[in-house]
Amino acid sequence: MAPPITVIGMGVSPDDLTRRQRSIIEAADILVGGKRLLAPFDHLTCRRRLVDRDLNGLGDFLDRKMPDNTIVVLTSGDPLFYGIGAFLVGRLGAERVHILPNVSTVAAGFARLGEPWQDVRVVSLHGRSHTGELLRHLAGGDTVAVYTDPTHGPVWLAGILEENGFSDVGMCVLERLGMQDERIVRTTPAEARSMTFSDLNLVVLKPDPVRQTTPSLFPGMPDDRFVHEKGLITKAEVRAVSLSRLRLFDRAVFWDLGAGSGSLSIEAGLTITRGNIYSVEQKASRIRHIRENRARFGIGNMQVVQSCLPDGMTDLPDPDRVFIGGGGRALADIIRRVADRLKPAGIIVVNTVLVDNLTTAMHTLDGLGFDVDIVQIQVNRTIAMPFSHRLEAVNPVWIVTGHRP
Numbered sequence: 001m002a003p004p005i006t007v008i009g010m011g012v013s014p015d016d017l018t019r020r021q022r023s024i025i026e027a028a029d030i031l032v033g034g035k036r037l038l039a040p041f042d043h044l045t046c047r048r049r050l051v052d053r054d055l056n057g058l059g060d061f062l063d064r065k066m067p068d069n070t071i072v073v074l075t076s077g078d079p080l081f082y083g084i085g086a087f088l089v090g091r092l093g094a095e096r097v098h099i100l101p102n103v104s105t106v107a108a109g110f111a112r113l114g115e116p117w118q119d120v121r122v123v124s125l126h127g128r129s130h131t132g133e134l135l136r137h138l139a140g141g142d143t144v145a146v147y148t149d150p151t152h153g154p155v156w157l158a159g160i161l162e163e164n165g166f167s168d169v170g171m172c173v174l175e176r177l178g179m180q181d182e183r184i185v186r187t188t189p190a191e192a193r194s195m196t197f198s199d200l201n202l203v204v205l206k207p208d209p210v211r212q213t214t215p216s217l218f219p220g221m222p223d224d225r226f227v228h229e230k231g232l233i234t235k236a237e238v239r240a241v242s243l244s245r246l247r248l249f250d251r252a253v254f255w256d257l258g259a260g261s262g263s264l265s266i267e268a269g270l271t272i273t274r275g276n277i278y279s280v281e282q283k284a285s286r287i288r289h290i291r292e293n294r295a296r297f298g299i300g301n302m303q304v305v306q307s308c309l310p311d312g313m314t315d316l317p318d319p320d321r322v323f324i325g326g327g328g329r330a331l332a333d334i335i336r337r338v339a340d341r342l343k344p345a346g347i348i349v350v351n352t353v354l355v356d357n358l359t360t361a362m363h364t365l366d367g368l369g370f371d372v373d374i375v376q377i378q379v380n381r382t383i384a385m386p387f388s389h390r391l392e393a394v395n396p397v398w399i400v401t402g403h404r405p
Contacts, residue, residue: 003066003070004066004095004096004097004098005062005066005071005072005073005088005092005096005097005098006024006028006071006072006073006098006099006100007072007073007075007079007084007085007088007097007098007099007100008021008024008025008072008073008074008075008079008100008102009075009076009077009078009079009083009085009099009100009101009102009103009104010037010074010075010076010077010102011076011077011102011103011108011178012076012077012103012105012108012177012178013177013178013179014040015178016102016103016178017102020100021100021102024072024100025041025044025072025074026044027070028044028046028070028071028072029046029047029069029070029071030046030047030048030049030065030069030070030071030072031044031046031047031048031049031072031074032048032049032050032051032058032062032071032072032073032074033050033051033073033074033075034050034051034074034076035050037074037075037076038050038074049061051073051084055084055087055091056091059087059088059091059092062088062091062092063092066092066096073088076105077102077103077104077105077106077108078101078102078103078104078107079099079101080099080101081101081104081106082122082124082126082147085097085099105147105177105202106120106122106145106147106202108177108178109145109174109177109202109204110145110204112174112177112184113172113174113184113204117143117145119142119143120142120143120144120145120204121137121142121143121144121145122144122145122146122147123137123144123145123146123147124146124147125146125147125148125149125152125157126147126148126149126152130273130274130301131160131164131300131301132269132272132273132274132275132276132277132299132300132301132302133273133274133301134146134205134300135160135164135166135298135299135300135301136269136273136298136299136300138161138166138169138205138207138298139297139298141207141209142207143204143205143206143207144204144205145202145203145204145205146202146203146204146205147202148201148202148203149199150199153197153199153201154171154173154192154195154197154201154203155192155193155195155196155197157171157189157192157203158171158189158190158192158193159189159193160300161189161205162189162190162193164294164295164298164300165295165298166189166207166298167188167189167190168188168207168208169188169189169205169206169207169208170186170188170205170206170207170208171186171187171188171189171192171203171204171205172184172185172186172187172203172204172205172206173185173187173192173197173201173202173203174201174202174203174204175197175198175200175201176198176200176201177200177202179200183198185197217266217267217269217270217297218267218270219239219240219243219244219267219270220236220237220239220240220267221236221239221263221267222236223235223236223263226261226262226263226266226289226293227261227289227292227293227296228260228261228263228286228289229260229261229285229286229289232260232261232286233260233261233263234260234263234264234325234351235379235394235397237377237379238351238377238379238397238399239263239264239267241375241377241399242264242323242349242351242399243264243267243268243271245347245349245375245399245401246268246321246323246347246349247321247347248268248271248272248321249271249272249275249320250271250272250273250274250275251272251274251275252271252272252275252319252320252321253275253276253278253317253318253319253320253321253343254268254272254275254276254277254278254319254320254321254322254323255278255280255313255316255319255321255322255323255338256268256277256278256279256280256323256325257280257309257312257313257322257323257324257325257327257334257338258280258281258282258309258324258325258326258327259279259280259281259286259290259304259325260281260286260289260290260325261286261289261290261293262279262281262289262290262293262294262302262304263293264323264325265277265279265290265294265299265302266293266294266297266299266302269297269299269301269302272301273301274301275301275320276301276302276303276317277299277301277302277303278302278303278305278316278319279294279302279303279304279305280305280306280307280309280312280313280316281304281305281306282306282307282308282309282312284306287304287306290304291304309327309330309334310330310333310334310337313337313338313341316341318341318342318343319338319341319342319343319346320342320343320346320347321346321347321348321349322338322342322346322347322348322349323348323349323350323351324338324348324349324350324351324361325351326351326352326353326354326357327350327352327357327361328357331350331352331357331360331361331364332360332364335348335350335360335361335364335365335368335402336364336368339365339368339370339404342404344404345403345404345405346404347401347402347403347404348365348370348401348402348404349399349400349401349402350365350399350400350401350402351397351398351399351400352397352398352400353395353396353397353398358374358398358400361398361400361402362374362400365400365402368402369404369405370402370403370404370405371402371403371405372400372401372402372403373400373401374398374399374400374401375398375399375401376396376397376398376399377396377397377398377399378393378394378396379393379394380392380393380394381394
């Protein structure tokens with residue numbers, strides 16, 4: 001078997017390298033890394049290979065060269081903490097990768113600030129926008145350390161914070177850690193939007209300690225926790241069962257069609273933290289309610305789309321899970337269009353109180369090759385009487401679930 005490649009974390013600067021790590025670098029036949037990380041070793045005569053966006057190409061290159069070369073891969077910080085180490089282990093196998101870690105950027109950043117970070121939440125925006133996860137942490141009062149990239153940098157992040165009601169969050173931008181021009185900027189989202197920052201930065205976000213924290217979020221929340229038109233909301237008990245039928249996961253793309261108040265989208269945000277939620281509704285008054293509820297609970301990865309169905313789903317990315325709240329006379333057409341876009345092993349859940357739509361949903365899904373099951377929910381709620389209580393029935397609801405095999 002070829003000798004393993006060595007992945008060395010350089011900390012935040014070459015000064016963080018140990019004597020052993022330096023000797024391994026100097027003995028390499030091939031040195032792999034970004035241009036900034038390779039620069040301190042320009043005096044070495046070994047071959048160099050730049051790391052770019054083509055990670056699969058890098059994996060193929062390492063696979064070919066490992067049998068006949070001593071290879072060292074340089075990374076910043078700790079290779080297994082939001083670094084390339086995880087990719088290399090997955091691509092080449094743990095037994096073919098030897099990792100020498102160093103201080104992470106987060107650890108170095110909080111050392112500069114003189115603050116403990118064992119309770120800090122860490123979110124990476126490298127190549128993706130995990131705003132749902134980030135905002136849920138802030139809503140819960142947590143300090144969040146954010147790895148940014150040139151696209152999702154401090155200015156972009158400041159805009160997201162202001163748009164989602166977090167304009168009072170304190171921002172600390174730590175730029176070019178470990179370099180001679182290292183800079184720490186303490187600012188606010190409003191100020192940051194007009195500033196310029198280095199692409200090499202870590203952002204620390206701190207909620208205002210006196211701000212009212214976002215209400216706690218849990219499945220089947222009481223209806224009065226949401227702003228909604230009287231009676232036009234998926235009832236708490238039905239909502240809880242519908243969400244269980246959807247089998248959501250954290251990276252899912254979820255469509256909530258005919259969203260009403262957005263209550264189901266909001267509770268979906270408990271599970272979908274790294275995916276995307278699309279709440280589609282036709283009426284302007286309900287769109288306002290959805291946006292107010294989104295801001296109240298800090299669901300930053302939820303997009304609100306005002307459109308009439310079935311046309312409103314045309315520009316959305318293909319979904320993993322879809323909830324249809326009624327559908328009216330267009331239900332069959334909506335289901336067919338959803339099925340055309342649904343990913344393999346996807347799930348469609350339809351809620352209806354109409355007998356005709358129960359039949360339509362069942363037959364349409366069955367005709368499209370879905371495995372179909374139906375549950376009827378009949379809820380009775382207590383009503384206070386002068387000296388006791390009575391039960392009052394809520395409209396029965398059919399929950400139709402279609403599983404794509």
